[in-house]
Amino acid sequence: MQNKQLPNTHFRKEWDLRIRTWFDQPGRKLRRRRARVAKAAKVAPRPVEALRPVVRCPTVKYNYKLRLGRGFTHEELKAAGVAVKTARTIGISVDHRRRNRSEESLARNVQRLKEYQSKLIVLPRNPKKRTAEDIEAYKNAVQAKGQVVPVVDDYTPEAPRAVTAEEKQAKAFVTLREARGTNKVAGRTAKTIAYFKEKKENSAAKK
Numbered sequence: 001m002q003n004k005q006l007p008n009t010h011f012r013k014e015w016d017l018r019i020r021t022w023f024d025q026p027g028r029k030l031r032r033r034r035a036r037v038a039k040a041a042k043v044a045p046r047p048v049e050a051l052r053p054v055v056r057c058p059t060v061k062y063n064y065k066l067r068l069g070r071g072f073t074h075e076e077l078k079a080a081g082v083a084v085k086t087a088r089t090i091g092i093s094v095d096h097r098r099r100n101r102s103e104e105s106l107a108r109n110v111q112r113l114k115e116y117q118s119k120l121i122v123l124p125r126n127p128k129k130r131t132a133e134d135i136e137a138y139k140n141a142v143q144a145k146g147q148v149v150p151v152v153d154d155y156t157p158e159a160p161r162a163v164t165a166e167e168k169q170a171k172a173f174v175t176l177r178e179a180r181g182t183n184k185v186a187g188r189t190a191k192t193i194a195y196f197k198e199k200k201e202n203s204a205a206k207k
Contacts, residue, residue, distance in 0.1 A: 045141040047148050050093040051116050053109045054151055066153045071095030072109060079106065080113035090120060091148075115149050 040048050053076065055069035071093035077084055087094050092113070100106045121137050124130050 040143065040145075045138070045143045047091055047144040049147060050091050051112070051148060052093050053095075053098075054112060055098075055105070064155055066151055066155075068147070068151065069095065069098065071098070072113065073098050073100055075100050076106060076109045076113065079110045080117070082113060082117070090122060092116070112149050119148060 036048075051072075053069040053072045054066050056063050057065045057067055072087065073095065074084055077087055077092075077094065082090075082092065084094055121134075121141055123134055123138050
């Protein structure tokens with residue numbers, strides 16, 4: 001160090017004003033637990049959680065796994081016979097953004113909705129419309145913790161086997177590209193075929 005300057009390091013700043021402590025973590029944990037218990041008691045005997053759909057995880061790496069989604073699509077609710085506005089009032093979550101990309105996911109979630117409806121007990125708002133059976137069923141109802149209809153993953157990994165000669169000759173990239181190209185020009189191809197077919201019929205009629 002030039003000129004033999006003394007180091008002037010500031011080690012005694014007000015460090016406690018510049019950090020955030022977490023000493024109340026045990027207290028917050030207890031507060032959250034008490035809030036969950038109070039909420040469950042408030043909505044009882046209704047389920048604590050809303051019913052959510054079963055969806056696939058994104059990306060090729062994880063798409064074999066099932067998990068809970070945000071909400072059911074309008075198509076799923078319509079197939080199960082549940083109105084969108086009614087669904088939110090009976091503990092079913094709705095997501096207007098999600099789309100059904102396969103028949104399997106649609107059938108799985110429709111079955112999930114039907115199973116939920118079979119367990120559902122709806123007490124009419126009007127006391128005059130409540131029957132003795134409704135009141136008895138309401139009193140004997142047990143509050144469900146977590147999802148009313150559990151997620152059952154029926155995935156079974158394929159056993160190891162030898163690759164066949166036909167699979168060795170198959171070219172996945174070429175097959176996907178051809179299918180993509182065919183789908184891209186499907187409308188144009190159909191229009192061209194219909195045009196020439198109509199032209200041929202008109203020429204035959206003139207003769």
